[in-house]
Amino acid sequence: MKYSLFVFFLYLTAVTSDLDSDRRALTLLRNSVRGRPLLWNMNAASPCAWHGVHCDSGRVTALRLPGAGLFGSLPLGGIGNLTQLQTLSLRFNSLSGPIPSDFSNLVRLRYLYLQGNAFSGEIPAFLFALPNVIRINLGENGFSGRIPGNVNNATKLVTLYLERNQLTGSIPEINITLQQFNVSNNQLNGSIPVSLSGFPLTAFQGNTLCGKPLNPCEDDNNAESPNSPPPVSVSPPGEKKDSDKLSAGAIAGIVIGAVTGLVLLLLILFCLCKRKKEENGPTRNVEAPVAAATTTAAAIPKETAAYVPPAKTAASGSSVVNKDLTFFVKTFGEFDLDGLLKASAEVLGKGTVGSSYKASFEHGLVVAVKRLRDVVVPEKDFRERLQVLGSMSHPNLVTLIAYYFSPDEKLLVSEYMSKGSLSALLHGNKGNGRAPLNWETRAGIALGAARAISYLHSRDSTTSHGNIKSANILLSDSNEAKVSDYGLAPIISSTSAPNRIDGYRAPEVTDARKISQKADVYSFGVLILELLTGKSPTHQQLTEEGVDLPRWVQSITDQQSPSGVFDPELAGHQSQGNENMIRLLKIGISCTAQYPDSRPSMADVTRLIEELSHS
Ligand SMILES: *[C@@H]1O[C@H](CO)[C@@H](O)[C@H](O)[C@H]1NC(C)=O
Ligand SMILES: *[C@@H]1O[C@H](CO)[C@@H](O)[C@H](O)[C@H]1NC(C)=O
Ligand SMILES: *[C@@H]1O[C@H](CO)[C@@H](O)[C@H](O)[C@H]1NC(C)=O
Ligand SMILES: *[C@@H]1O[C@H](CO)[C@@H](O)[C@H](O)[C@H]1NC(C)=O
Numbered sequence: 001m002k003y004s005l006f007v008f009f010l011y012l013t014a015v016t017s018d019l020d021s022d023r024r025a026l027t028l029l030r031n032s033v034r035g036r037p038l039l040w041n042m043n044a045a046s047p048c049a050w051h052g053v054h055c056d057s058g059r060v061t062a063l064r065l066p067g068a069g070l071f072g073s074l075p076l077g078g079i080g081n082l083t084q085l086q087t088l089s090l091r092f093n094s095l096s097g098p099i100p101s102d103f104s105n106l107v108r109l110r111y112l113y114l115q116g117n118a119f120s121g122e123i124p125a126f127l128f129a130l131p132n133v134i135r136i137n138l139g140e141n142g143f144s145g146r147i148p149g150n151v152n153n154a155t156k157l158v159t160l161y162l163e164r165n166q167l168t169g170s171i172p173e174i175n176i177t178l179q180q181f182n183v184s185n186n187q188l189n190g191s192i193p194v195s196l197s198g199f200p201l202t203a204f205q206g207n208t209l210c211g212k213p214l215n216p217c218e219d220d221n222n223a224e225s226p227n228s229p230p231p232v233s234v235s236p237p238g239e240k241k242d243s244d245k246l247s248a249g250a251i252a253g254i255v256i257g258a259v260t261g262l263v264l265l266l267l268i269l270f271c272l273c274k275r276k277k278e279e280n281g282p283t284r285n286v287e288a289p290v291a292a293a294t295t296t297a298a299a300i301p302k303e304t305a306a307y308v309p310p311a312k313t314a315a316s317g318s319s320v321v322n323k324d325l326t327f328f329v330k331t332f333g334e335f336d337l338d339g340l341l342k343a344s345a346e347v348l349g350k351g352t353v354g355s356s357y358k359a360s361f362e363h364g365l366v367v368a369v370k371r372l373r374d375v376v377v378p379e380k381d382f383r384e385r386l387q388v389l390g391s392m393s394h395p396n397l398v399t400l401i402a403y404y405f406s407p408d409e410k411l412l413v414s415e416y417m418s419k420g421s422l423s424a425l426l427h428g429n430k431g432n433g434r435a436p437l438n439w440e441t442r443a444g445i446a447l448g449a450a451r452a453i454s455y456l457h458s459r460d461s462t463t464s465h466g467n468i469k470s471a472n473i474l475l476s477d478s479n480e481a482k483v484s485d486y487g488l489a490p491i492i493s494s495t496s497a498p499n500r501i502d503g504y505r506a507p508e509v510t511d512a513r514k515i516s517q518k519a520d521v522y523s524f525g526v527l528i529l530e531l532l533t534g535k536s537p538t539h540q541q542l543t544e545e546g547v548d549l550p551r552w553v554q555s556i557t558d559q560q561s562p563s564g565v566f567d568p569e570l571a572g573h574q575s576q577g578n579e580n581m582i583r584l585l586k587i588g589i590s591c592t593a594q595y596p597d598s599r600p601s602m603a604d605v606t607r608l609i610e611e612l613s614h615s
């Protein structure tokens, strides 16, 4: 099904009452706690402009008021009503009282930072039942009682900081794979579950705990007390989907059934079109959206993502708004924002930086449009960054054509690659009419990608790609690698990506907005291993075993001949091919060295791959 891009965005229009509800909730919060929110301009048209409030798609998705001198306790019906909230940071204030019970409504919440306050009461068990929660930091508060027994319900949790509270009782069995954990300086007793014994001693000190990494327990010198069965490091399956593809069909599926009324949609459309007509004069863009909308009117959005039409935001004049696209290259043909929105569109996928669409113009031009989510930098920085990215040019980089910036919408237009991504090619419907990728093609892709990344690294010592993975390696018609999504990490909120713990990230990386060149090399190494093994680093089987791709490859090559790791699809390749495959495998392994200093530079990697490609 194809609709115009305009309709796609409009489709996701939130009923504004949702934002009104967010506004009421924030107002209640403001009236309940003293501190910096008092400075919010209550006359502002949208709460999204308030300090610390971040909106995405017309709803409040982040509230960050660290060290804002907040004082008092959190009211019911306040933050708990911000139902689209993904990030809550109230760290280092003087908030007291319990965590409100309606926080259980925050089903989108991923990051909860309440450390450094005076919160008290028990840690509510529902926090661990929030389906998306990734990090919980409740350190340095006055929480008492036991650590809830259902920590394992938080299947995506990677950080749990509870240090410096007054927690009592024993540490429950925790068998989800946490990466960060601290319960130091509480009043906990009993033995440390074996599954947590790998954390440093400082994570447990200041309690009366025993067992590894502290002193062995007295009663049963055996760390495997009944309290602590053997460690199971299992990331529960499923839950990976949100970072993956969302087909047009899926989108349609999502929206169908959420019928709030054809009349409403038509009304909105009518108003928008009228407004556009008034501003643009002739009736030129009235038909397309209405026509498209009527064909699809049964499916009205529940998914909320307000698309404020650019014309409208320009009119409301909140800042200097460039009403149209800013072009880097014109060789792809002439079009403007209106034309782009009228182009017929298809959803390509939903990635870490936003959703992508394929937009086809009537005159035949096809481009890819990315709608950037969670851009965290001001307009000036955004434009500067985009100018830098737009100036990059390399045969193995996807060419950026243009961008659009308004407070509510950031679009990136780039060349469209009909063959899709390496990820889809490697892992998509195997055997289903899909041509296997042979060794020559894979080696060519590795070389092309290496050259593009080397080029990025050669620009200056701080430039990195920031998000190397097979989903960002697109392929030209002749199967040449075209690297996409480069250099966007610094302008996108590091908390925005679903599941940043994605198998490509170097172990030293703590902030997804700051990826060094050596961290790029690590990710590239994982990519090579993926090319050779045919296994996705995010593959469930791997993560379920608590293993990442580099470790898996290592464990196999330690035991048997390296050819044991290769993708069965490459099996036909003998002698010469096989030898080069082993050489490439070694390059991949060296890139994924644990310590950044032990990894080769991207220039070295490129040279090595060039050598093996020529032999
Ligand atoms: C929060 O939501 C509840 C239930 O929907 C509602 O009764 C309450 O008025 C809301 N609070 C605010 C401040 O709007
Ligand atoms: C938490 O997990 C347990 C099983 O471990 C399950 O019985 C319970 O329903 C879950 N609770 C919630 C609120 O998800
Ligand atoms: C994790 O532990 C809980 C009990 O604490 C248990 O019910 C569950 O089956 C365990 N999960 C796995 C995958 O071992
Ligand atoms: C832990 O402390 C509690 C009191 O806070 C006590 O009742 C319990 O017996 C202690 N457990 C162990 C294993 O020492």
Ligand SMILES: *[C@@H]1O[C@H](CO)[C@@H](O)[C@H](O)[C@H]1NC(C)=O
Residues within 6 Å of the ligand: 163, 164, 181, 182, 183, 184, 185, 200, 202, 203
């Ligand atoms: C745990 O928290 C304490 C402060 O209570 C800190 O000194 C220690 O370094 C932390 N350890 C870890 C592993 O986070």
